[in-house]
Amino acid sequence: MGATTLTATLVDNVRARRWRSFDLQLCLYMVLLIVLGLVMGYSVGYAEAGDAADLSQTVKTLIWATIGLIIFFTAASVDYHWLQTLTMPIYLFVLGLLALTLMIGTNLFGAQLSITVAGLDFQFSEVAKVLMVVVLATFLSGRREKVGKLSTLVGAAVLMAIPTALVFRQPDLGTALVFVAILIGMLFMSGASIGWMGIFTGATVAVAPLLVQTLENYQRQRLFCFLDPGADPQGACYQLIQSLNAVGSGGLFGQGLTAGRQNQLGFLPVQSTDFIFTVVAEELGFIGSILVLVIFGLLIWRILAIGWGARDALGMMMAVGLASMLLFQIMVNVGMVIGIMPVTGIPLPFITYGGSSLISLMFGMGILQSVRMHARKPTF
Amino acid sequence: MADLNEGRLDLPRSRARFVAFAVVAALIFSILGVRLFHLQVVRGEEYAAEAVRSRTVEVPIPAPRGLVYDRQGRALVVNVPSWTVKVRPADLPAGATGRVLRRVAELTGSEPRTLRQRLNAFQGSPFDLVPIERGISRQAALIIGEESASLPGVVVEVDPIRRYLDDQGAANGKLLSHILGYTGPVNLDEFRDLADDGYLRDDVIGRAGVEASFEEALRGTYGAELWVRDAGGRAVNSLETLQEPVPGKNLMLTLDARMQRVATDALRWGMKAVGVEQGVTVVMNPQTGEILAMVSLPAYDNNKFATGISAEDYQVYLDNPARPLRNHAIADIYPPGSTFKLVTGLAALEAGVTTAGRLWPTYACYQIPGAPDGQCLYDWNRQGFGPLNMVDAFAHSSDTFFYQMAIRLGIDAFGSWAEELGFGERSGIALPGEAAGIVASREWARSQGRENVFTGELAQAGIGQNVVAVTPVQLLNAYAAVANGGKLMRPMVVRGETDADGKLVERYKPEVIRRLDASAANLRTMRIGAREVITSGHAYNIRDLRLPGALSGKTGTAEFGTRSRRGTLPFHSWFVAYLPSNAGSTDADLAVVTFSYSAVVPGNVSLAVVKYFLQEWYDLKQDLRLDPRDFSLVTAN
Known part of the structure; x- marks a missing residue:
């Protein structure tokens, strides 16, 4: 009894000291983005259900966000070095889940993207992205002085290649690209040889056309729409054209929440998922979309700051891994919506509806808080 | 730039690479922002207009x-x-x-x-x-x-x-x-x-x-x-x-639905009596060309088409050899038989081959000029009639008289008079699917690889057999032209159009295709002949109908096909007639033709059908129809 009280007091003290360095900015940006996602999701649901707005998706997102917050705080309160210890099981867990998804995945738009457990869709590729940041961070931080060697590059590439191949087979081109982006970002930040990276990047670019050939026809067509949307206005490029019309219609100030005509009339197919930024742009206008981009920019800035201030390379690598992932997803998703990036199925972090994406990201943010709270300055 | 951390050698933390990362991130956000500015502010109205356009239909x-x-x-x-x-x-x-x-x-x-x-x-x-x-x-x-x-x-x-x-x-x-x-x-x-x-x-x-x-x-x-x-x-x-x-x-x-009903009932009765599958009755006003009734049997049920006919029902129509979907009155051509003697007769008078009063010998079998001895064409009356003039020859329908007329006319005069009366060309009736018909001509002979028709073919064409095929409407229209004094009228089915409020917006006037290049006297001779058919010819008892005006007409039969075991050929039967509907008037205002396709029962069922139609339409309180068993009484020509 007495021992327990003592332990609890000690823990409280330790925590209290650490929680003082809890990054409020990071938390604020995260919450702002989640709320924005909720609001935009409501607007989309409003369109789909007519006057009686469909709340079920909003409610689901709230539930997911609540679960996410618990995970966020749990991750924040645990020393992130535990993850280093668990890296091997985590990696095997990721491979196992991705293989499982490939085998029994639910058919959604022709691709096996998720599996359904107790009525809830789990997109394990979303969880895998964050977990792979952890795996790579452990690997790269462990390389220490050998980090500049070719073996580091090859090792990291091989580690990443297996899950990438598994998601590519689903086929989920978007997540595969995110894996590659995480790899490149983390390698670069780890101090890997720029020369070798250049060679590898060149080789990847060289084989890219071959990979494109293995894609399904619909994916290929969608991929190249952004180069010439008029090529197939009724078919593959229909989404893109309607999206551009919607973004343009937003103007400076937007048409107002739940008042976007393109959105409300259903011209943005699957708008609640990948094209959610279109709704932001249409309903909130240029001001609103720039504001959202600014929040994203500040978030990435905070993450980089946390990485810079991390106590060790593990924390730093985790931060830059998550930053790479977010930056790439924002670039491709928003770029796609505004017609400067190919149409791939990459969600907009925090805003695109999806429980697995949301809790994965919040888990990642929790790790960052842990990195922050175990940073150099407060410790010394 | 290594960092010592709890005694462990850690990764170098490169400020340059952090700066590079931040610059790349800033660059990406700038590009996105600039593009958004371009889309939403610079070209916003353009896209908004395009969105409206694609949203409206x-x-x-x-x-x-x-x-x-x-x-x-x-x-x-x-x-x-x-x-x-x-x-x-x-x-x-x-x-x-x-x-x-x-x-x-x-x-x-x-x-x-x-x-x-x-x-x-x-x-x-x-x-x-x-x-x-x-x-x-x-x-x-x-x-x-x-x-x-x-x-x-x-x-x-x-x-x-x-x-x-x-x-x-x-x-x-x-x-x-x-x-x-x-x-x-x-x-x-x-x-x-x-x-x-x-x-x-x-x-x-x-x-x-x-x-x-x-x-x-x-x-x-x-x-x-x-x-x-x-x-x-x-x-x-x-x-x-x-x-x-x-x-x-x-x-x-122009049609009268009640007359259509009466004509349909009459035709149906006649066809049933002799077991005929196809028949036509057309009634027209010979003064105007207005079609008053047009019956083509068997008919089809167009209400079945209104809701989309089933494939099975449609196939039944297609499989019926009597072709119910076709309007036999205009779309199909048949040999006109003796009714065509009107054309041969009028042409002979006009061409000066004969005069109204001139008598011509008739034969049991007419020796074809230039043909070997014994190649002769029979009269339907194997005894021959003795010498006949035009009116009597028409009234008694002497074949050998009209063989001679046709041969003396020659192919060109014969053909051009057939065309003058509207044969071999579409009447222009405003119904789809009209056939033009066939008239013997040099052109037709050339299509058969010969210089000219055979004399025998010409002779047979003169009595409406062999190289002559007409639609029932063409035949009716030719008789109407003779009846009305020489105007070949365009048969018409629509008199006018009204708008939704019932206001007349378009009136279709009777149209003269051409005035026949025939003298009033010769037309009159042919009308007398047609009248004689009824009064002293062999049109059986139709003369006993107490009709409002004087009926004139002509019977016709055309044999075709293969002989039955009893040696008789199936034959088409025709009856075409016209009369004024008012006592005292001499202007015929009702002309009717009935055609029945293929009967083996002797007798002219078409004549009986017209008789039935007239007694019903004029409500004569008479029933002179034959007992179907008595059809052999009707002289068959």
Whole structure:
């Protein structure tokens, strides 16, 4: 009894000291983005259900966000070095889940993207992205002085290649690209040889056309729409054209929440998922979309700051891994919506509806808080 | 720049690479921001306009199709609302098609196979609504509405369909089917040509009868409405009416539905009496060319077409050797037999081959000039008649008299007089599918690889056999021209068009195709001959009818085909006649032709049919019809 009280007091003290360095900015940006996602999701649901707005998706997102917050705080309160210890099981867990998804995945738009457990869709590729940041961070931080060697590059590439191949087979081109982006970002930040990276990047670019050939026809067509949307206005490029019309219609100030005509009339197919930024742009206008981009920019800035201030390379690598992932997803998703990036199925972090994406990201943010709270300055 | 951390050598933390990362991030955000500025602020209005354009759609407003009335103002074609099941292929998942169509078929009492055929035959945009079953019951429509959640892509709409009526105002597609015709869905090939005229992919178009020949007037002009549409192509709400639809014109037919009924009953009776499968009766006003009744049997039921005829029903029509879908009165040609002697006779008088009074020998068998001895053409009367003049030869229908006339006329004069009277050319009646017919000529001979027709062929053509084939309407029109004093009239079926308010907007006047290049005296001679047919010829007891005016006419039979075991050939029989309907008038105002296709019973059933028609139409309180067993009494020529 007495021992327990003592332990609890000690823990409280330790925590209290650490929680003082809890990054409020990071938390604020995260919450702002989640709320924005909720609001935009409501607007989309409003369109789909007519006057009686469909709340079920909003409610689901709230539930997911609540679960996410618990995970966020749990991750924040645990020393992130535990993850280093668990890296091997985590990696095997990721491979196992991705293989499982490939085998029994639910058919959604022709691709096996998720599996359904107790009525809830789990997109394990979303969880895998964050977990792979952890795996790579452990690997790269462990390389220490050998980090500049070719073996580091090859090792990291091989580690990443297996899950990438598994998601590519689903086929989920978007997540595969995110894996590659995480790899490149983390390698670069780890101090890997720029020369070798250049060679590898060149080789990847060289084989890219071959990979494109293995894609399904619909994916290929969608991929190249952004180069010439008029090529197939009724078919593959229909989404893109309607999206551009919607973004343009937003103007400076937007048409107002739940008042976007393109959105409300259903011209943005699957708008609640990948094209959610279109709704932001249409309903909130240029001001609103720039504001959202600014929040994203500040978030990435905070993450980089946390990485810079991390106590060790593990924390730093985790931060830059998550930053790479977010930056790439924002670039491709928003770029796609505004017609400067190919149409791939990459969600907009925090805003695109999806429980697995949301809790994965919040888990990642929790790790960052842990990195922050175990940073150099407060410790010394 | 290594960092010592709890005694462990850690990764170098490169400030340069952090800066590089931040710069890349800033660059990416800048590009996104600039692009957004370009899209939303610089070109915002452009995109907004394009969005509005792609969100609105011009929805056509169909115009009500024009109605059809008979000359007494009886409605013959009306529009009735009808429930139509339609499918939008884009909303019907491929995997569910079978189940959905099976359920719809079950509810509407149709075949899933038929529905699938209609759906597959459509081949339009997947956003187009495809009508798969028309005229379903209200009950079925309600159930489909209730089950809409489990029947994706299926909608029920109220579309007007055509209902064809008879003289009593009852739905009866068989009375006037060949005149009124029917409408049917446009197919994809037609649609490509018609889309510019405002036709819709699920539109109907006139397929036969006046529905086809007056398509443009009946259809009206479709209006247009601007609608906001959703991404699925569905119209959501109306913004404004761009153009009001103009209802189709109503047609006023020249036909009298009650006369059509009487003529149909008479023809049906006669055909049944002698076991004939095909027959025609046409009644016209010889002064104007107005068709008063036009019966072609067997008829088809055009109400079956109004809701979309089933493949089975259609096949039954196609398989019937009597071809019910064809209007035999204008679309088919037959040898006219002795009725054609009018043409030969008038031509002989006009060409100076003979005069009204000149007597010609007649023979049991007429030796063909220039042919070897013994090659002769028989008269139907194997005894011969002795010397005859034109009127008596026509009245008694002497074959050998007219062989001589034809041969002396020669092929050119004969052919040109046949053409003068309207044979070998379409009459121009406003009904689709008219045939031109065949008249013996040098041209025809050349098409057979000869310089000229054989003399025997010419002689036979002179009595309406061999190289002569006419439509019943052509024959009637030729007799009408002689009856009215020499005007070949254009047969007409529509007198005028009215607008939706009943105001006459178009009047069709009787049209003279040509004035015959024949003298009044010669026309009169032929009319006397036609009168003599009734009074002293062999038209049996038709002279006993107490008709309001003097009846004139001509019988005809034409043998064809192969001999039966008793040595008789099947033959067509004709009777064509005209009379004034008012006592004291000499201007015939009613001309009638009846044709029956192929009988083996001796006798002229067409004569009996006309007799029945006249006694019923003029309400003579007489019944001089023959007992069908007595048909052998009628002289067969």
